[in-house]
Amino acid sequence: MASVASEKKQKKRNNHTTASVASEKKQKKRNKHSLSELIAMGQQLLTSRAHVNNLPLLLTIINPSSPPQYALESLLSLQSFFTPLIPKLSSSSSSHPDSDSNPDPEFIYLMWLRSKFNQN
Structure with a gap:
């Protein structure tokens, strides 16, 4: 059960990181x-x-x-x-x-x- 919770936290962090990288790419394009x-x-x-x-x-x-x-x-x-x-x-x-x-x-x-x- 603890591993499921830690996997969810890791996915959330990865999604946040991916979103910030995408945001930076958009800013660089502008x-x-x-x-x-x-x-x-x-x-x-x-x-x-x-x-x-x-x-x-x-x-x-x-x-x-x-x-x-x-x-x-x-x-x-x-x-x-x-x-x-x-x-x-x-x-x-x-x-x-x-x-x-x-x-x-x-x-x-x-x-x-x-x-x-x-x-x-």
Whole structure:
């Protein structure tokens, strides 16, 4: 009888351990990137347009389920990125290019940035 009770306790412990491992895996899936990788992505975004694809990722980090350090790093990078662009983004919606057949790449870029800025 004692062995049955100890087996039940062992199963309960194993189930709890399995649940915590599953929880950790879910958390890691949500936070695919480490904090140092987020910092590097923010720095890349600020230094070159070639890394503009880091922008949507940094935007997705800002949510209630993200760890505060991750959200803070993303916010700081995004603030540094968007602050100098805000005057250009405001006017980009009003200065539509004259030729619809061959739109200006800069205009398209600014419109895309504006949509990302408005998204969050």
